[in-house]
Amino acid sequence: MNPFPAQYSTLSATALADFIEKTYGFKPITCRLLTKNVSDTYLINNAATRYILKIYRHSYRPLNEIKAEVELLNFLKDGDIPVSYPIRDLSGNEIQSFDAAEGIRFGILFSYAIGKVALIPDDDQLRIIGRNIAAMHNITSACKLRHDRPVYDVDTTLKRPLKLIADRFSDMPDENAALQDLSDKVIKKLKQFDTSGFSYGYCHYDLLPKNFHFDEDNRITFFDFDWAGKGFLVNDLMTFYIQLFFLVHFQMLTRAEADRCFAVLIGAYREKRAISEPELQAIPCLGVMFFIFGFGFYEENFDDFSISFLTPKFIKERVDLIKKWADWYCDFE
Numbered sequence: 001m002n003p004f005p006a007q008y009s010t011l012s013a014t015a016l017a018d019f020i021e022k023t024y025g026f027k028p029i030t031c032r033l034l035t036k037n038v039s040d041t042y043l044i045n046n047a048a049t050r051y052i053l054k055i056y057r058h059s060y061r062p063l064n065e066i067k068a069e070v071e072l073l074n075f076l077k078d079g080d081i082p083v084s085y086p087i088r089d090l091s092g093n094e095i096q097s098f099d100a101a102e103g104i105r106f107g108i109l110f111s112y113a114i115g116k117v118a119l120i121p122d123d124d125q126l127r128i129i130g131r132n133i134a135a136m137h138n139i140t141s142a143c144k145l146r147h148d149r150p151v152y153d154v155d156t157t158l159k160r161p162l163k164l165i166a167d168r169f170s171d172m173p174d175e176n177a178a179l180q181d182l183s184d185k186v187i188k189k190l191k192q193f194d195t196s197g198f199s200y201g202y203c204h205y206d207l208l209p210k211n212f213h214f215d216e217d218n219r220i221t222f223f224d225f226d227w228a229g230k231g232f233l234v235n236d237l238m239t240f241y242i243q244l245f246f247l248v249h250f251q252m253l254t255r256a257e258a259d260r261c262f263a264v265l266i267g268a269y270r271e272k273r274a275i276s277e278p279e280l281q282a283i284p285c286l287g288v289m290f291f292i293f294g295f296g297f298y299e300e301n302f303d304d305f306s307i308s309f310l311t312p313k314f315i316k317e318r319v320d321l322i323k324k325w326a327d328w329y330c331d332f333e
Contacts, residue, residue, distance in 0.1 A: 006101035008304045011055055013042060020044055020053065023089045023096065024109065038305050039226070050112040051087060052223075057304060058103045061226075063095075066106050068147035069225055070094050072140070072202055079139045082132065084110045084223035113221035115213035120247060123264050128220050129240070130268030133207065136222070137233045137273055141201035152205060152231030154190070157289035158183045161296025168299070168315060175319040179292060182322065185332045186285045198279050199233040205290075207239045234279040238286040240265065245287075245325060255328070284329035291322045 010033070017031035029046040031053070038060055044051040056066060070086050077085040086094040087109040096107040118125050150156065162183060169176035204211070205227040212222045244258035253261070269275060295318070298306035326332075 003101055008057060009101040010036065010040065011098060011100060011105070016042060016053065017044075019096075020109065023091075024087065025090050026051075038301050044109065052084065052110040052112055053107060054110060055098065055105055055107040058100060058105050060301070061106075063106060064147040065149055066095060066108070068145045068149045069228060070108065071145045071147060072143070072149070072228055073225060075139055075143045075145075076136060079135075081136050081139065082219065082221045083225075084113045084221060086110060110223070113213045113223045115215035115219070115221065117209050117212075118214050119209055120252065121209070121214075121261070123261075124218060125214060125220075126261055126264040127268035128214075128218060129212070130265040131272050132220055132222070133236055133240075134269040134272035136204075137199065137201065137236070140203065141199055141233060143202065145202070149202065150227075150229035152203070152229050152235060152289075152293070154187055154289070157293040157296075158186065161292050161294075161299070164296045164299045168310075168312075172312065172316065172319075175316055178319055178323055179295075182288050182326055183292065185326075185330070186288050189285050189330070189332055190282065193278050193282055195232070195282075197276065198282070199273075199275070201230065201233055202228055203231050203233050203235045204228055205231065205235055205239060207236045208243045232279070232282070232286065234275065234282060235286055235290070237266070237269070237275070237280070238283045238290060241283055242287055242290065242325075245328075249321065249324065284326070284331070287325055288322060288330065291318070291325065294318075 013031040013033050017029055020029055020031065021027045026044070026046045029044055032043045032045075034041045034043050034052075039057055040055040042053040042055070044053050061069075073083055073085045076083045088094055089096070089109075094108060096109075098105045098107060121129060162179060166176070169179075204222070204225055206224065207222075211224040212220055214220055241262055244253065244262055247253040248255050248258050266275070266280070295315075298310045302310060
């Protein structure tokens with residue numbers, strides 16, 4: 001009897017431990033599932049060190065985009081950027097394939113990002129973040145990948161996501177009108193910038209504190225380049241500023257303190273790489289684009305990721321949050 005088709009299976013941690021031992025030569029090891037998300041993450045332990053095994057969902061990333069992620073991480077590692085990087089197996093392979101119930105799933109074993117999240121980084125940590133993002137951009141603005149990654153532009157972060165989520169707004173006309181209006185205003189505002197002078201390349205596009213760790217000696221490691229793609233490099237500074245916005249929204253920082261923190265980070269960034277005032281002035285518009293892109297991402301991955309939270313209540317609250325961001329930071333005059 002053929003097995004009934006599956007959509008999103010869970011690979012056995014025990015079987016994966018056997019696979020890693022044989023394929024990478026790490027013995028003995030333990031393997032434990034950490035998270036089920038758009039991909040599955042397992043913690044691999046042996047006597048010497050820890051690793052992260054990421055198993056991509058069957059329908060999530062095509063192989064060429066996964067290869068591009070590996071290429072990008074190797075560029076960064078070779079450029080001495082502190083990132084969690086792919087580990088080669090005994091045959092020199094960095095990408096594994098698993099014949100799961102729903103079809104082929106690809107996996108990568110990553111070095112472990114030692115340390116923990118700094119939710120509200122201190123000034124020293126802000127400077128470390130700023131300098132390292134700049135050093136990263138010095139590489140990602142120049143490197144050429146053989147494989148494609150997503151592109152972040154008006155079409156992919158505004159127009160397409162709004163089409164994807166249109167049906168969810170059928171009973172929320174006010175929220176739908178608000179997003180459409182903000183999208184139109186952002187597109188108009190961006191045309192006022194000479195974006196030909198903006199630094200362009202591969203951005204992480206999710207540089208919130210959840211995606212980098214500081215160890216006990218304040219050494220930073222960046223990880224989770226799952227959203228990495230081509231776009232304005234200032235997007236990475238935008239995503240960090242969104243974290244500061246969240247901290248203000250949840251009354252963990254004042255607006256003045258958040259802006260001071262961002263100024264510290266930008267000052268450190270400029271020690272390693274130039275960034276223009278127009279690029280920084282575009283951050284509010286890019287932030288709206290980031291939020292609306294998120295809606296599209298949730299819709300595309302509803303069954304296996306956002307089904308637990310993409311409710312009418314969440315949508316209304318998120319639209320209110322986007323409107324608050326726009327009210328605070330966007331100058332649409």
